[in-house]
Amino acid sequence: MNALRGSIPVFSSSALESINLSHNQFDGRLPEEFGKRMSAATTLKVFDLKYNSITGSIPHSVGSMPATLQELDLSDNMLTGTIPESIGNLVLLEGLFLSNNRLSGRIPLSITRSHLMLSQIFLQGNKLTG
Numbered sequence: 001m002n003a004l005r006g007s008i009p010v011f012s013s014s015a016l017e018s019i020n021l022s023h024n025q026f027d028g029r030l031p032e033e034f035g036k037r038m039s040a041a042t043t044l045k046v047f048d049l050k051y052n053s054i055t056g057s058i059p060h061s062v063g064s065m066p067a068t069l070q071e072l073d074l075s076d077n078m079l080t081g082t083i084p085e086s087i088g089n090l091v092l093l094e095g096l097f098l099s100n101n102r103l104s105g106r107i108p109l110s111i112t113r114s115h116l117m118l119s120q121i122f123l124q125g126n127k128l129t130g
Contacts, residue, residue: 010037018046035064042066048073057081058092063089072096085110092117098124
């Protein structure tokens with residue numbers, strides 16, 4: 001556990017395979033262009049932001065994150081709103097961890113498509129339907 005604070009940094013290095021910013025004190029919202037900015041990290045496989053104080057909704061641009069992404073962990077924050085349908089664009093995603101936020105609405109059909117690699121989905125501790 002660190003005590004890193006402030007806004008979430010956006011990395012664009014093409015050599016990064018894993019970004020772990022978990023167990024810190026990052027706060028604020030994920031910017032709408034977040035996924036698009038991250039798309040330059042063309043080898044990124046893991047993005048872990050669990051146990052912070054991120055607020056707001058998951059931006060639709062999350063579906064523009066690198067096509068190599070295999071694990072996305074935004075659990076244990078204060079995210080609100082719905083899970084964007086665009087998350088289904090991450091076809092190599094194996095693990096989606098969104099538990100213990102304040103998400104609501106329907107679970108997007110895009111994450112149930114048979115062409116996805118998802119083998120782990122954790123959504124508990126939210127107010128989701130579907």
